[in-house]
Amino acid sequence: MARVPIPGQLAQFFTLSHDLFCCVDLAGYFLQVNPAFLALLEYSEGAVITHPYTLVVSEADQPLVADILARLAQGNEVEVFELQLVSASRHRHWVEVSASLGADRIIYVVARQITERKRLEAQLQHNQRLFHIAGDTALIGGWYVDMRDGLPVWSDEICRIHGVEPGYQPTIESAIDFYMPSSQACIRHVFTQCSETGEGFDEELEILTRQGETRWVRVVGQAVRDEIGRIEQVQGSTQDIHARKVAEGQLKLLERGVESSVNGIVIADARQPDLPIVYVNAAFERITGYSREGRNCRFLQGDETDPQAVRVLHEAIDAEREVHVTLRNYRRNGALFWNDLYISPVRDESGAVTHYIGVQNDITEQREYQAQLNYNANHDALTGLPNRTLLAQRLEQGCQIAQRHQRYLAVLFIDLDDFKPINDTLGHEVGDFILVEVAKRLEAVLRPWDTVARFGSDEFVVVLPDIADESDALYVVERMLRQLASAYWHNGSEMRITASIGIATSDGKTDRPKALIQQADLAMYKAKRQGRNTYQWYTEELNQKVSARVALRSALQQAIEQSEFELHYQPQIHSPSGRVIGVEALLRWHHPARGYIPPGEFIGLAEDTGQIIPISDWVLATACRDGQRLNALGVGRTSMAVNISPMQFQRPGFLESVEHTLEASAFDPTLLELELTEGVLMESAERAIHALDALRELGVHIALDDFGTGFSSLSYLKRLPINKIKIDRSFVREVISDHRDAAIIEGVVTMAAKMELEVLVEGVETAAQHAFLRKQLCDTFQGFYFARPMPFDDLVRFMREQRPVVPRVTDVEGEGGRTLLLLDDEPNILRALTRVLRRDGYRIIAVEKPKDAFEHMAMNDVDVILSDQRLPEMSGTTFLHRVKELYPDTVQLILSGYTNLKTVTDAVNQGGVYKFITKPWDDDELRALVQEAFRHAERERLRHGQKRRRPAAEH
Numbered sequence: 042m043a044r045v046p047i048p049g050q051l052a053q054f055f056t057l058s059h060d061l062f063c064c065v066d067l068a069g070y071f072l073q074v075n076p077a078f079l080a081l082l083e084y085s086e087g088a089v090i091t092h093p094y095t096l097v098v099s100e101a102d103q104p105l106v107a108d109i110l111a112r113l114a115q116g117n118e119v120e121v122f123e124l125q126l127v128s129a130s131r132h133r134h135w136v137e138v139s140a141s142l143g144a145d146r147i148i149y150v151v152a153r154q155i156t157e158r159k160r161l162e163a164q165l166q167h168n169q170r171l172f173h174i175a176g177d178t179a180l181i182g183g184w185y186v187d188m189r190d191g192l193p194v195w196s197d198e199i200c201r202i203h204g205v206e207p208g209y210q211p212t213i214e215s216a217i218d219f220y221m222p223s224s225q226a227c228i229r230h231v232f233t234q235c236s237e238t239g240e241g242f243d244e245e246l247e248i249l250t251r252q253g254e255t256r257w258v259r260v261v262g263q264a265v266r267d268e269i270g271r272i273e274q275v276q277g278s279t280q281d282i283h284a285r286k287v288a289e290g291q292l293k294l295l296e297r298g299v300e301s302s303v304n305g306i307v308i309a310d311a312r313q314p315d316l317p318i319v320y321v322n323a324a325f326e327r328i329t330g331y332s333r334e335g336r337n338c339r340f341l342q343g344d345e346t347d348p349q350a351v352r353v354l355h356e357a358i359d360a361e362r363e364v365h366v367t368l369r370n371y372r373r374n375g376a377l378f379w380n381d382l383y384i385s386p387v388r389d390e391s392g393a394v395t396h397y398i399g400v401q402n403d404i405t406e407q408r409e410y411q412a413q414l415n416y417n418a419n420h421d422a423l424t425g426l427p428n429r430t431l432l433a434q435r436l437e438q439g440c441q442i443a444q445r446h447q448r449y450l451a452v453l454f455i456d457l458d459d460f461k462p463i464n465d466t467l468g469h470e471v472g473d474f475i476l477v478e479v480a481k482r483l484e485a486v487l488r489p490w491d492t493v494a495r496f497g498s499d500e501f502v503v504v505l506p507d508i509a510d511e512s513d514a515l516y517v518v519e520r521m522l523r524q525l526a527s528a529y530w531h532n533g534s535e536m537r538i539t540a541s542i543g544i545a546t547s548d549g550k551t552d553r554p555k556a557l558i559q560q561a562d563l564a565m566y567k568a569k570r571q572g573r574n575t576y577q578w579y580t581e582e583l584n585q586k587v588s589a590r591v592a593l594r595s596a597l598q599q600a601i602e603q604s605e606f607e608l609h610y611q612p613q614i615h616s617p618s619g620r621v622i623g624v625e626a627l628l629r630w631h632h633p634a635r636g637y638i639p640p641g642e643f644i645g646l647a648e649d650t651g652q653i654i655p656i657s658d659w660v661l662a663t664a665c666r667d668g669q670r671l672n673a674l675g676v677g678r679t680s681m682a683v684n685i686s687p688m689q690f691q692r693p694g695f696l697e698s699v700e701h702t703l704e705a706s707a708f709d710p711t712l713l714e715l716e717l718t719e720g721v722l723m724e725s726a727e728r729a730i731h732a733l734d735a736l737r738e739l740g741v742h743i744a745l746d747d748f749g750t751g752f753s754s755l756s757y758l759k760r761l762p763i764n765k766i767k768i769d770r771s772f773v774r775e776v777i778s779d780h781r782d783a784a785i786i787e788g789v790v791t792m793a794a795k796m797e798l799e800v801l802v803e804g805v806e807t808a809a810q811h812a813f814l815r816k817q818l819c820d821t822f823q824g825f826y827f828a829r830p831m832p833f834d835d836l837v838r839f840m841r842e843q844r845p846v847v848p849r850v851t852d853v854e855g856e857g858g859r860t861l862l863l864l865d866d867e868p869n870i871l872r873a874l875t876r877v878l879r880r881d882g883y884r885i886i887a888v889e890k891p892k893d894a895f896e897h898m899a900m901n902d903v904d905v906i907l908s909d910q911r912l913p914e915m916s917g918t919t920f921l922h923r924v925k926e927l928y929p930d931t932v933q934l935i936l937s938g939y940t941n942l943k944t945v946t947d948a949v950n951q952g953g954v955y956k957f958i959t960k961p962w963d964d965d966e967l968r969a970l971v972q973e974a975f976r977h978a979e980r981e982r983l984r985h986g987q988k989r990r991r992p993a994a995e996h
């Protein structure tokens with residue numbers, strides 16, 4: 042293709058221009074290029090002309106050029122475009138190209154070098170990227186406010202921090218509104234100051250994002266001045282420091298927590314030798330008195346630090362694990378304290394232990410308090426002696442020592458004699474003084490390894506854990522008795538007190554060391570009973586008695602809880618009328634397994650244990666209720682006698698409880714009779730008299746029970762406001778055969794009559810006793826002879842039947858006629874005699890024993906006695922004498938199968954015996970003799986001038 046001619050002046054332009062000019066044909070072949078073109082691309086004209094554009098256009102841009110050529114060829118205009126040219130030496134140059142198609146269908150191209158601009162652009166882009174990266178990663182955005190228009194310009198990052206879209210355009214006010222109210226005043230102030238004075242600022246403030254989240258930011262600002270020094274801009278950065286602030290807050294919280302903790306906290310550096318302390322908090326300083334020392338914690342340890350605990354500590358540190366120990370440590374001032382210490386290793390990300398944190402708690406006060414509590418729990422407050430708890434431990438240790446060393450152990454149970462009266466009369470202060478003094482004296486006689494403990498109010502227990510021989514305990518005991526018995530001086534007054542001591546010993550081989558205390562206690566009771574100020578050894582026999590009592594006691598408790606009691610009632614008889622005038626309530630324990638247990642077996646124990654109180658209350662209430670029911674039945678006015686136990690009587694409120702019970706049962710008080718024993722009334726006489734007066738005032742009767750068994754003085758009896766004396770059955774038992782008993786009864790009856798007291802005789806078991814007592818002018822009786830104690834329903838039946846309770850003789854043979862008493866100890870003889878004599882119409886009483894003979898004679902008018910001289914219980918003569926004494930007009934016939942006539946003859950000669958007849962008898966002879974004896978008896982009676990026979994004693 043031909044060169045394109047360039048007109049004159051334009052040629053200059055073409056040649057001299059710095060821009061690149063060229064002409065190409067529609068296929069892109071160079072037709073002409075200017076010098077600037079050749080210079081830049083380092084080609085000669087010849088090397089370019091006629092060559093296609095691909096010679097100089099970079100490969101990447103060649104399609105663009107091809108496309109433009111095509112568009113130009115089609116007559117289209119094309120925009121300025123950019124491309125890279127490649128020089129002969131392979132340098133690349135950016136050019137901005139404008140190309141147009143001339144009328145001559147030649148394309149005229151002007152290209153301007155833009156390589157520098159391109160470089161700058163790339164640099165800018167590069168910088169911008171870096172800026173974004175910095176902003177994104179450091180969460181920093183840039184801003185400025187041009188003071189001319191006062192509008193802030195925010196970077197994208199700032200927009201993100203505020204939660205708005207990039208490009209957001211705030212005003213100064215709306216930008217300030219993003220700050221939390223607490224931060225607004227500050228930002229307003231620093232910004233204004235900066236814009237006015239040029240003073241820069243750097244603040245950490247809180248903003249509220251568009252989404253409503255609070256966020257901490259760091260805002261840094263500075264003024265930008267123009268050439269003449271005017272402030273034309275305020276510019277700066279805003280950084281999102283929220284995460285740091287939150288972390289800082291947490292750290293501060295932690296720091297404050299650690300610093301203000303009441304526990305001492307110490308941090309030691311694990312990476313340095315000997316673990317020096319790197320931090321201690323205030324509590325550590327307060328507890329130990331040391332501040333941060335930069336050395337190992339060991340300085341807290343001392344002589345009394347438990348080496349075992351220190352070893353545990355070191356082992357854990359060596360093994361890099363947590364540990365908890367309680368150590369005795371020393372404060373800076375040398376004082377000991379209990380350090381409850383937890384140590385934990387702190388590891389870095391790689392798991393290596395960098396530090397140890399120790400948390401220590403000064404538990405000295407707790408320890409001391411605990412020790413005090415322990416002391417209190419184990420010691421008696423008054424005397425300071427060990428109490429029961431500690432005693433139990435010492436006892437156990439004592440047993441072990443004895444066993445290990447093959448020695449003996451002794452337990453002494455010491456009870457002060459009559460301590461209660463001292464306490465009651467002289468007051469507790471004196472009582473306490475004595476107890477403390479006793480404690481000191483006991484301690485003084487013991488060895489350091491012995492134990493003396495306070496066991497109860499005035500009871501002490503001593504453990505001698507190491508004695509060579511059981512009898513060694515005696516030396517100690519004797520010394521104790523001596524010491525305790527010497528005078529006690531209190532406020533100038535002298536007092537004396539003694540003790541009773543029980544001793545139990547053991548070789549230590551026992552499963553139940555406590556049993557030794559019980560054994561010593563038992564022995565102590567025995568010593569008390571033996572007159573006090575003495576000692577007793579424990580024995581197995583003592584033990585058995587007590588075990589039985591213990592068993593009974595718990596059974597009794599069950600009886601109370603399960604209402605196993607009943608009352609039985611024993612009638613009291615007025616003999617002349619044969620009427621039941623009263624009943625005595627007698628307690629029965631209906632044990633589910635053992636049946637009825639008589640009161641004698643448990644009343645005493647119930648007294649000792651206090652269980653008598655609920656029992657007695659129940660008895661009184663039941664008896665009053667039944668007494669009321671009985672009297673309502675119309676069986677006649679019947680009194681109700683109730684036994685009152687000593688404890689019940691002496692208890693405060695007894696009177697009120699009687700009153701209350703009477704009221705509750707609506708029982709007539711004058712029908713209630715309280716039976717009290719002499720012992721009860723003697724115990725505290727004045728109080729008793731006072732109480733009895735009050736009871737009498739209520740209308741209640743008082744009977745003195747078991748009269749004659751105690752030692753009541755008659756002068757005392759005189760003063761007692763009682764209604765009745767119950768003569769004890771022990772006097773009745775032998776009344777017929779023992780004239781001393783008879784004399785006592787006679788004396789009591791006479792005395793009672795003079796003192797206008799009623800008399801009731803208890804325990805009448807036989808007709809003979811009854812007959813005899815009747816003759817002593819006793820009228821009122823109680824005993825098996827009349828009726829046994831019976832349940833309420835039986836009593837009602839008994840009383841309804843109203844049978845004459847003074848029995849007629851039940852074994853009378855025949856009707857009417859005169860009465861003959863046959864006495865023999867052989868039933869077949871009695872039968873034979875009866876057979877012979879019955880035909881003659883005699884009323885025959887056949888008996889085997891002399892006491893029965895007396896009984897029947899008292900009941901019946903016996904004219905003749907036919908007896909055997911060989912009597913088992915009394916000699917024949919004694920019997921006959923007694924009959925003669927009592928019944929002088931009774932005729933006696935002696936039937937004797939023996940040849941020892943001397944006895945019989947003696948009897949006859951001593952009087953009273955009419956005749957005797959030897960066996961085998963002749964029936965007719967016997968009958969004739971009997972008839973004759975009756976006639977003789979009749980004569981005798983006439984001689985005595987009596988119509989009806991009365992015992993001689995009555996004359």
Ligand SMILES: Nc1nc2c(ncn2[C@@H]2O[C@@H]3COP(=O)(O)O[C@H]4[C@@H](O)[C@H](n5cnc6c(=O)[nH]c(N)nc65)O[C@@H]4COP(=O)(O)O[C@H]3[C@H]2O)c(=O)[nH]1
Nearest residue numbers: 627628639640641660684685686804805806823824825826
């Ligand atoms: N050998 C014989 N005994 C006879 C005869 N007649 C009655 N007895 C018995 O003699 C006792 C009379 O009661 P006590 O002397 O008050 O003697 C009573 C009384 O001291 C006491 N006791 C009974 N019940 C109570 C009670 O409710 N409270 C209190 N505190 N003591 C009671 O127990 C004691 C014994 O009572 P019990 O065994 O019921 O014995 C009763 C009775 O069964 C008889 O002819 N021959």
